[in-house]
Amino acid sequence: MNHTYETLRLKLERLLKKKKSAEERFQLNENRYNEAKAVFQKEKADVDKLESQSLTTFLRTVIGTHDKKLYEEKQEQIKAKLTLDEASALHLESRKELSRIIAEIDELKAELDTLKEKLKVTDSAFYEDLSRKEEQQLQLESEIQEINEALNAGESVLSGLNSTLEKLDSADSLATWDMFTDSFLIDMFKYDKIDQAEEELFYLEGLIERYKKELKDVDLQNVLNYENLSQMRRVFDVFFDNIFSDWSTKDTIQRNKDNLDTLYTEVDCIQKQLQDRKVALAKQLQESQLYY
Known part of the structure; x- marks a missing residue:
């Protein structure tokens, strides 16, 4: 590869590392500045409050505590102002440094782009290497796009699981009440919640099938284990209204809640794996882009 181009590319790589450090420093100083500003505003408000409360001021003056209290509050305000000024100076300095690095990076990228166009015409080896880098990119x-699609499908599954578990929690609570009461109305509410949960389960199955397809596209096959959710069926105890059928209903609900909780944990774990892979690929992509 052309020596000048490689030198500029390495310089850009170093600048990008400096930019990352500068961004972290700027964020830290910005947080400190915001915290200091909030403290100062609070101290100022305390002083303003003391000076504006005429009756309180009078009473405290009479008993000899007002001047001391006001003095202490003003001292705290002065201290907060000094801290704010220091944080503001560091915040401003780190922002200028970050802006300077960004401008230098932009200038260097423009220089690299110009040189790249010349080398593509005059240096066949450089052109071939550049083409390989473009293909890799x-x-x-x-791959990142496919992982994003899998992540989106996984988020839909997690959302569907939350919705289904919410319905089952409601049905479980009503089933508990039903064990100790003889209410046709509670029965109807309970069955309505179970019906809603069943509808969510059927919808959830579709989401899971889509998720499995997306996982297959990113070479994560057979990582998701779950029982056929449509096997869940309501235990009808409306004609056998006694303690045993009520317990059977609760047991059925609890078994399905346990299964769904396990499934949620599995999906959440897979999502973390996908996110880690995405971060790694994004890093590779950034390194590849240093050739452009």
Whole structure:
């Protein structure tokens, strides 16, 4: 590869590392500045409150505590102002440093782009190497897109699981009441919640099938184990209204809640794996882009 281009590329790589450090420093100083500003505003408000409460001021003056209290509050305000000024100066300085690095990076990228266009015409070896890098970048972008699709499908599954568990929790609570009461109305509410949960389960199955397809696209096959959710069926105890059938209903609900909780844990774990892989690919892509 052309020596000048490689030198500029390495310089850009170093600048990007400096930019990351500068961003972290800027964020830290910005947080400190906001905290200091909040403290100062509070101290100022305390002083303003003391000076504006005429009756309280009079009474405290009479008993000899007002001047001392006001003095202490003003001292705290002065201390907070000094801290705020220091944080503000560091915040401003780190922002300027970050802006300077960003401008230097932009300038260097423009220089690299100009040189790259010249080398593509005059240096066949450089052109071939650049073409390979472009292919690698396209591949990485494609993999990241597929992972994003899998992550989106997984988020839909997690949302569906939350919704189904919410319905089952409601049905479980009503089933508990039903064990100790003889209420046709509670029965109807309970069955309504179970019906809603069943509808959510059927919908959830579709989401899981889509998720499995997306996982297959990113080479994560057979990582999701779950029983056929449509096997869940309501235990009808309306004609056998006694303690045993009520317990059977609660047991059925609890078994399904346990299964769904386990499934939620599995999906959440897979989502973390996908996110870690996405971060790794994004890092590779960024490194590949240093050639552009």
